[in-house]
Amino acid sequence: MSRAFVAVLLVLSGAGLGAMGTAVVGAGGIAELKRQAGLPAATPSVAARSAPSAPSGPVAPSAPVVAGLGVEVTDGGKPGALVVGVHVPGPGFSAGLVRGDVLLAFGGTRVDSAADLARAVARARPGAEVTLSVRHSGGGHQRLTVVPAIVT
Incomplete structure (x- = not known):
């Protein structure tokens, strides 16, 4: 005891x-x-713990690879996804996105809400260029090119 x-x-x-x-x-x-x-x-045993394990073939990734823009968005009351935060460094920052921008299209996909943007980004291939259609807070429109990165 x-x-x-x-x-x-x-x-x-x-x-x-x-x-x-x-x-x-x-x-x-x-x-x-x-x-x-x-x-x-x-x-x-010590021998079992120290013995190197050889891979038995191709190793599958443990988690799916997910693309990300490095931005935080919300619904702004109008069609589009309102950017409320930009991660520095990040793909969105590198593309020129700033807080207050509204994303209207991601590639060929129209963006009416933050959820639409999330779905479009999730389908994107990390490392492949995508064209964004953006409305700036001052009212001007612009096309930007972004390269989604891998989210870890």
Whole structure:
């Protein structure tokens, strides 16, 4: 009972159960604590942990690659996506977007809302140039070229 108390005290104090914890609790006590915590009691051997694992073939990405513009948009009450923030650095900043711009088209896709822009950007290929149709806060219209980047 006292060994379990010492182990709990070590864990709660942030000391962890490294070599010192093993010496205090003993190897059997570590396995019991792991079992109670729901962790696997058996640990891989040193040889198994240090052996390099060779890939068995092409490795698929763990997450889908998603394009991004580096801007924050919202619905502005009129058709388009109102830019309320531009990340510096970022693709939108590099293209010349500024806060207050309204994105009206992304490539060949009309943008009536922030959701429309999000869907169009999600379909874009990162690294491929896309033409934006923009209405500036002063009322002028402009076409800008943006290169969506990978969002991580």
